[in-house]
Amino acid sequence: MKLLIVLILLTTNMSTVATQPAYRNPSLPVDRRVDDLLARMTLEEKVAQMVCVWNEKVTKLLDDQGGFDPARATEHFGHGHGIGQVGRPGDAHGGATPRDFAELTNAIQRFFVENSRLGIPVLFHDECLHGLVGRDATSFAQPIGLASTFNPELVRRLYEMTAREARACGVHQALGPVLDVARDARWGRVEETFGEDPHLVGEMGLAAVRGMQGDNQLRDPDRVIATLKHFAAHGQPESGTNCAPVSISERHLREIFLTPFHKAIAEGGAQSVMASYNEIDGVPSHANSWLLRDVLRQEWGFTGTVVSDYYAISELHHREGLFGHHVAADAAAAATAAVRAGVNIELPEPDCYLHLVDLVRRGVVDEEEIDELVAPLLAQKFALGLFESPYVDPPAAEAVVGCEEHRALSLEAARQIITLLKNQSDTLPLQADRLKTIAVIGPNADRVMLGGYSGKPKQFVTVLKAVEQAVAQSVNVLYAEGCAITVGGGWFEDSVVRADEEEDLRKIAEAVSIANQADLVIFVGGGNEQTSREAWSAEHMGDRTDLQLVGKQDELVEALHTTGKPIVSVLFNGRPLAVKDLADRSAALLECWYLGQESGTAVADVLFGRCNPSGKLPITIPRSVGHVPAFYNHRPSARRGYLFDDISPLFPFGFGLSYTRFAFDEPSLSDPVIDTDGSTTVRVRVTNTGSYTGAETVQVYVRDLVSSVTRPVIELKNFKRVTIPAGESRDVELTLTPAELAFWNIDKKLVVEPGEFDVLVGPSSVDLQTVRLRVNPRKR
Known part of the structure; x- marks a missing residue:
């Protein structure tokens, strides 16, 4: 009887398989299932x-x-x-x-x-x-x-x-x-x-x-x-x-x-x-x-x-x-x-x-x-x-969703992003035991900032709250908004309301009073989700005609500067900002962009030396909107100069400092002469000559010296981030293949042209050492 039941079940199952549409059969190839379904x-x-x-x-x-x-x-x-x-x-x-x-x-x-x-x-x-x-x-x-x-x-x-x-x-x-x-x-x-x-x-x-x-x-x-x-x-x-x-x-x-x-x-x-x-x-x-x-x-x-x-x-x-x-x-x-x-x-x-x-x-x-x-x-x-x-x-x-493992990676990413652009006289990292009072001032100091296309995370840590927590037992932390960038508002809201001028002047005066009571000022400003965002309608704008700090932030910083207190500036923004005045008045300057839900924690970790900053600029910061376009990989005839102004960027692509120092030895090539279908390896030794463990990004650029059409002055072709303990060295190897040397020639064909190339190696697009590569025609 049991055998009969089994046979009946097997027969039924086989019959079902035989009669079901092919698109319902997961054992068949996808294209066969698609064809069957489309036909029906x-x-x-x-x-x-x-x-x-x-x-x-x-x-x-x-x-x-x-x-x-x-x-x-x-x-x-x-x-x-x-x-x-x-x-x-x-x-x-x-x-x-x-x-x-x-x-x-x-x-x-x-x-x-x-x-x-x-x-x-x-x-x-x-x-x-x-x-x-x-x-x-x-x-x-x-x-x-x-x-x-x-x-x-x-x-x-x-x-x-x-x-x-x-x-x-x-x-x-x-x-x-x-x-x-x-x-x-x-x-x-x-x-x-x-x-x-x-x-x-x-x-x-x-x-x-x-x-x-x-x-x-x-x-x-x-x-x-x-x-x-x-x-x-x-x-x-x-x-x-x-x-x-x-x-x-x-x-x-x-x-x-x-x-x-x-x-x-x-x-x-x-x-x-x-x-x-x-x-x-x-x-x-x-x-x-x-x-x-x-x-x-x-x-x-x-x-x-x-x-x-x-x-x-x-x-x-x-x-x-x-x-x-x-x-x-x-x-x-x-x-x-x-x-x-x-x-x-x-x-x-x-x-x-x-x-x-x-x-x-x-x-x-x-x-x-x-x-x-x-x-x-x-x-x-x-x-x-x-x-x-x-x-x-x-x-x-x-x-x-929102679990602790993911939160931990969010914090790690935020730490690696923070980019140190200036650190006069080693102002950073801050030594909490040498400070009695810190003034945290600025429109972004206690604001939730995630940027566009953001959800609502379980938590967000502001810079103010993180600084207070970091030095809770030893340093008095004072706070003032200083001025507003916009009044309330968020990324989704159409209208953007500028701050009231009289109200901002009152806030600036209050901020100066707070700064006078402190040993050091942490200024937290930049932009927000309303001043840089997707412009998706005539009522929802986000593009700008200038790159200056919005509102009275420059006036606020100038007023804080007159107190004589050192200013450590922390920027949050969605686009590069022309912050020359801010950079000049700051003892230290950090670019953070938008760091995610763990923003404040990451900033405090960097400010107080629990984390060594290692970010590099992925985009040029120009001196003004008049310097746009400002990208680094321009053609040779561009960037000749301006009357009454410097043509160079305020901060170049690939740039970023550290609390430690890195020295690059002279780079070399495994094969200084290759054919057009050949590859070579760039080798360089990097030494941490400072006193902190740190991460450096080795960047490799190339320049085609003579070509059938104009080529960029330099082009990034490889990079590698390496962590090096204080006093130690790392040998870094990066490969250049035909894909990195090819370009669309005079006939609009993707080729590697024979000739000489400069291979440039360093920590940024403006701090480079050069080694020459010769590319011969491919042997037949």
């Missing part, structure tokens, strides 16, 4: 996969408390066609707790799996610029700060933790990392980037992709799809204003702006790309077939998905209250242009792509074009394992 889908079901809801989920999927509402879902999606994506699921009604976030994604997922004809699961995306944008999620430092570490392994670990928190809540696709190369400090989105250098941006971006996607086994419940932003050339907009045209040659486009994207795709296997708002040579990216098809897919072999930036397809026609490119007559024409260019899915709301069914019916768009774009979207859902395991564990989300 109606046109309406295919187009539904190219559509997303974000803000509309509030009225179409959620109840008034932010929970899932099956009645509303049935009203709007009861047709059974399904939907491709749901955007930022946890952001409604002030943000869901991690457990509620996970329960919500489960409920939405269950509805679409059980109520769509073919049971196609939803893919959830969310912002993950420097941590999951969610309640209680770990808020790491902004990317411009992370780039200051020159530590790709740290960045990989950080984005691995970001992916872990996102996936635990049910998120499958991260909108990030940002691989824009920031070439204009006026632009409000500098903070989102890894800086001005394509090699540094590429290395950090590659690390972020590897952290998010791992080895591209997306079934791993700790991994998410990385989405490279913004393709392409978004970081040098005309006039420094967000989304403005980018007027550059194809050669510069390829060498500067496409380089990081190619590295992240070729070496990291990035699975998704977000097209950029801007136009290049008159062609908006969302309608640029050359960019999205010829270069991205055919030349680079990219097989992933291209997602639209929010509302960018409608901007091909016109976006109410903002602008339009006017390369499409209406929304239907915009959808046609985006499909032809190769944009797989429209974010964030159902808009232009709603016309696709009609466009196919009328013969304007071929259904084969739709199939081509839907296939990669389905492939990613299969690769993520969503057809087999569509749900997450809410208690696990509660345990992992």
Whole structure:
């Protein structure tokens, strides 16, 4: 009898396997499953996969408390066609707790799996610029700060933790990392980037992709799809204003702006790309077939998905209250242009792509074009394992989001970011036993500062609170705001209110009184989330026409300087600021950018010597807005000089001091003569000649001495961060391959030209020793 039962069960199971659709069989290759599913889908079901809801989920999927509402879902999606994506699921009604976030994604997922004809699961995306944008999620430092570490392994670990928190809540696709190369400090989105250098941006971006996607086994419940932003050339907009045209040659486009994207795709296997708002040579990216098809897919072999930036397809026609490119007559024409260019899915709301069914019916768009774009979207859902395991564990989300392990890495990253720009007479580190009273003064001293695209972490430590805690038993700490940068406000709020002048004058007088009672002043200023941010509408500005400190900060510092008390200045900001007056009046100056939730703790650790600063500038700090563009890797004819001013930067790319001293021996090459397809190793000994253990970043630059087209005066091609105890030395080796020596020649071909190269080695872009490399034609 038992044997009969077993035989019946086996027969039943075999019959089930034989009759189930191929797309339901996880043992089959993904492409076979995609083909089978596509063949079963109606046109309406295919187009539904190219559509997303974000803000509309509030009225179409959620109840008034932010929970899932099956009645509303049935009203709007009861047709059974399904939907491709749901955007930022946890952001409604002030943000869901991690457990509620996970329960919500489960409920939405269950509805679409059980109520769509073919049971196609939803893919959830969310912002993950420097941590999951969610309640209680770990808020790491902004990317411009992370780039200051020159530590790709740290960045990989950080984005691995970001992916872990996102996936635990049910998120499958991260909108990030940002691989824009920031070439204009006026632009409000500098903070989102890894800086001005394509090699540094590429290395950090590659690390972020590897952290998010791992080895591209997306079934791993700790991994998410990385989405490279913004393709392409978004970081040098005309006039420094967000989304403005980018007027550059194809050669510069390829060498500067496409380089990081190619590295992240070729070496990291990035699975998704977000097209950029801007136009290049008159062609908006969302309608640029050359960019999205010829270069991205055919030349680079990219097989992933291209997602639209929010509302960018409608901007091909016109976006109410903002602008339009006017390369499409209406929304239907915009959808046609985006499909032809190769944009797989429209974010964030159902808009232009709603016309696709009609466009196919009328013969304007071929259904084969739709199939081509839907296939990669389905492939990613299969690769993520969503057809087999569509749900997450809410208690696990509660345990992992914002956990202590992630908090510890946030602090470690913040410590490595802090960049010492000036330290006159070894003012730092502070010796608490030699101080009786410290005055902490400035608009950022006791303010929560996370920068853009930030969630709400469980805690944030201000500089004031951390300094008070650091010296609680021995030093009296006084505080004064001194002045305001803006009145209240945050990154999301449209209006920016300047500080009241009379009120600031009163605050300055109070600050001077406080400073007179102290042995030393710690000034904490710079910018805030309102003075440097994404300008996403005419009512929400973030780009600037100058780079000076906003408000009366300079007047405040001048008043503090007249007291004769030493000033240690700590800057928090999203873009480089022209702080010459502040630097002149400060005994020590620290650049922090935005350090994340552990900001104050990291600053106090550096101020009092518990941590030796080791950050390096990932972007040039210019003397004024008139010095823009100020990037270091300019062409030989640039930077000739100005009447009545110095052409040099205030602080150069790659620069950063330490509490100790490092000496570089003369560098050498393993092979001073190579062929055009050969490699060589740069060798240099670095000695810590000071009294503190410290980390130094060895930077290798090259210059092609004679070339068929002009080349930058120097270009960063490799770097390595090394920690060296006091009195010890380290031998550092860094490789130069043909990839580092190649460029787009006079015929627009990527080649290594024979000739002589200078190889320059040192701790910054202006402190370098040179060794000569000769490259001979390749032997035949």
